[in-house]
Amino acid sequence: MQATRSLAGVLLSIVAALLLSACGTQRAGAPSTAGTPHWQTFGPIRATAARLSGGGRALSVDVEVPGKGKTCARKLKAVVTSTSERTVWVQVTFSTLIGDPHADCSTTAPGTAKVRLPSALGHRELVVDNDTTFTADDADLPDLRLCGDRGCHPAPTGCTxxxxxxxxxxxxxxxxxxxxxxxxxxxxxxxxxxxxxxxxxxxxxxxxxxxxxxxxxxxxxxxxxxxxxxxxxxxxxxxxxxxxxxxxxxxxxxxxxxxxxx
The missing domain is CATH 3.10.450 (Nuclear Transport Factor 2; Chain: A,)
Structure with a gap:
């Protein structure tokens, strides 16, 4: 599976593809892709919201992806990459068309990826793409609560x-x-x-x-x-x-x- 990258990686890959096309360079042992449009897998710009249904096992994750058409973002999906007693990790990916000519993907668009969890989330934290965390604790279900910079459960108020x-x-x-x-x-x-x-x-x-x-x-x-x-x-x-x-x-x-x- 190709590596997941951020939006910055999308832009860098587009530039790299154009440079390879101009120089006629190709990777050893692989067919040339210079100037040839091809699909590549990336991670979303950010996860914005998450919801549960189906007894706490059906997860929907709202994300922001490059916009303006299906060549900018297709095959949006979510997969569970790991679980523990405290955390469920989910990775969201999509494919974008790389090469020359390519679409203008400088704008953004919303998307929703769905996945069925191995078991109900319960009181565990949900980590999307390793950097965005949600919790069902104190959330307005079925929507999960987006955790802040101080985590999902910041220090309680008190004289400490x-x-x-x-x-x-x-x-x-x-x-x-x-x-x-x-x-x-x-x-x-x-x-x-x-x-x-x-x-x-x-x-x-x-x-x-x-x-x-x-x-x-x-x-x-x-x-x-x-x-x-x-x-x-x-x-x-x-x-x-x-x-x-x-x-x-x-x-x-x-x-x-x-x-x-x-």
Missing amino acids: AASYDQAVAALDVPNHTSRGEEHCDGKWLVFDVSSRMGAACAEGEAPGCGARLGDRWFFRAEKSGWVPLARGTKAGCADVHRVEPAFPASLCADLPGLQRSN
Whole structure:
């Protein structure tokens, strides 16, 4: 079976085929394909959704493939490549026409591949093409839930370090943002974050090297994890009470105002 490749691989293969045609090169021991249209197998651009039926064994996977006609994507199929007590792995493939002349496949189109699982998915995770994960846990069945960057079951909300890390990951902040002291009661959370800014040099070497930009973030615990409510720099609870009056004053009343440091 030919190797599965991404859309980038599709484009590279098309370019390679054209170059081979121009140079008259061919692989040893194989008939020449230079300038000859031929079908090649690839993986989809991405998996977008998955559904179960038939007692949890009939799986449908929605994917995005090159568009504009059957020469861009045909024979879309899914196969189960492996299973374990915790995971079911599924590979989706399609065929596209390579060679000269070839169709314009620069646009994309949706497609659905179906496969019957050896047994019901149950509480196992479904991994499609090794990089997209779905789960039936807490899903709106028959649709499966697409898992995020923190996995299918991120750290539960609570006053723990893992939970605080999940809260930072939910923010639109630089990767190397540091977190200050947390004030938490299990349902509500507030902490300051600090991000380096200014010149790229060792702190203290020149004016501005130690500059930081700080924000205070307020969160509420939801089923999906800590959800950001408000941000600000003012002392006390003013920033969050403008958005959520129910935020406990005991967690924020004594907080000082934030200033940029340098």
